[in-house]
Amino acid sequence: MKITIEMSEGAYEIAKKVFSGVYSRVEGKILIAQRTGMNEGSAQxxxxxxxAMMDGKVYKRAFNNATNKYLLESIRRDYGNEVWLKALSAAEKHINYYSTLGKGNLTGYQQIVDEMKNQLRAYG
Structure with missing residues (x-):
């Protein structure tokens, strides 16, 4: 199943509530599936x-570039540059991890990260 931006928008709002402790991970997964049509595995x-992005940690699952970009932009908008820099760091760790799998590189995702880092340098 292709994850759409509409699904990602709904999932993001619920994921924020998991992060803040309103919902458990299991509750969040079920709510995302119910409200967006995303399957529970993708919701998880x-x-x-x-x-992982909020903590600047590597993650090993992947989404499409539109969802990746949406996540990074939304984190910056909602949590500010300090947390956004952690999210960018997590994205770079994911890109590096993926490159070790022998499945190619995430060049599109790397371009998104590079563009965002350049925006930060240009606009602060």
Whole structure:
């Protein structure tokens, strides 16, 4: 199943509530599936990736570039540059991890990260 931006938008709002402790990971996964139509496995992955980004930690599951970009932009908007820099660090760790798998490189995702880092340098 292709994860759409609409699904990602709904999932993001619930993932924020998992992060803040309103919902458990299991509750969040079920709510995302119910409200967006995303399957529970993808919903779990979404939460895992969001939480890893918030902590600047590597994650091993992947989403499409539109969802990746949406996550990074939304984290910057909602949590500010300090947390956004952690999210960018997590994205770079994921890109590096993926490159070790022998499945190719995430060049599109790397371009998104590079563009965002350049925006930070240009606009602060």
């Amino acid at each position: 992955d979404f939460i895992t990736i969001f939480l």
